[in-house]
Amino acid sequence: MPRLLRPARVLLLGPPGSGKGTQTERLLKHFEIPGISSGDILRRHIKDGTEIGQLASSIINQGKLLPDDLMTKVVASELRRRHWLSPSTSWLLDGFPRTPAQAKMLDAQELEPANASMNLVVELQVSEDAMLERIANRLVHVPSGRVYNLMYNPPKVPGRDDITGEPLSRRPDDDPAVFRKRLKEYRASTEPLVEYYKKSGDVLWSVAGETSDVIYAQLEKEVVRRFGERADESAEMDSEAAGSAD
Numbered sequence: 001m002p003r004l005l006r007p008a009r010v011l012l013l014g015p016p017g018s019g020k021g022t023q024t025e026r027l028l029k030h031f032e033i034p035g036i037s038s039g040d041i042l043r044r045h046i047k048d049g050t051e052i053g054q055l056a057s058s059i060i061n062q063g064k065l066l067p068d069d070l071m072t073k074v075v076a077s078e079l080r081r082r083h084w085l086s087p088s089t090s091w092l093l094d095g096f097p098r099t100p101a102q103a104k105m106l107d108a109q110e111l112e113p114a115n116a117s118m119n120l121v122v123e124l125q126v127s128e129d130a131m132l133e134r135i136a137n138r139l140v141h142v143p144s145g146r147v148y149n150l151m152y153n154p155p156k157v158p159g160r161d162d163i164t165g166e167p168l169s170r171r172p173d174d175d176p177a178v179f180r181k182r183l184k185e186y187r188a189s190t191e192p193l194v195e196y197y198k199k200s201g202d203v204l205w206s207v208a209g210e211t212s213d214v215i216y217a218q219l220e221k222e223v224v225r226r227f228g229e230r231a232d233e234s235a236e237m238d239s240e241a242a243g244s245a246d
Contacts, residue, residue, distance in 0.1 A: 026220075
């Protein structure tokens with residue numbers, strides 16, 4: 001059973017190296033809410049050879065970016081498939097929307113008609129120096145997507161994945177010059193998206209910090225403030241047992 005008392009439909013925004021993936025994983029695990037990644041969905045459509053997948057594959061093979069309406073269809077089809085277009089559902093979106101056009105399409109065509117609009121958009125604010133340090137110390141296990149950091153989450157055996165023992169590697173774009181280019185592109189595309197959500201009432205919330213732990217502590221507190229949290233059942237049982245023992 002989800003731990004939140006009220007439905008939470010959440011989007012996390014953060015530049016490369018901001019720790020968005022880490023925050024997403026911790027939120028999903030702690031609050032036991034489901035999430036979907038637009039990248040994972042798209043890859044599945046392409047692998048399964050669906051109509052959407054074939055169209056996306058042909059565009060990607062031409063070296064072009066997927067149009068906003070196609071990306072909206074990709075995510076909307078998954079929301080419908082999982083029966084999440086409902087005011088009673090909780091979920092977290094990862095990687096979509098990325099532009100105001102995508103956000104407007106998703107809201108107007110899918111979320112608003114279902115009374116299931118996003119009710120928390122989190123903007124992660126991390127200094128450029130902290131992000132550069134993070135990517136400089138990042139290692140990944142490509143087959144699984146597991147991410148390590150030499151500073152605060154190192155592998156048990158240097159250079160090896162904890163689960164499989166397979167070698168770890170660096171992402172090709174984990175390079176300072178590439179990072180600065182990606183950061184510039186992110187800001188150009190995302191700042192208008194932040195402005196869009198600023199106009200959507202008390203939906204946008206910004207959080208700043210130099211480490212993932214500092215940010216997550218604030219993030220968890222804000223989620224609980226907005227949506228409430230069920231008491232830990234195991235803790236309640238322990239308390240009741242202690243009381244009856246007295």
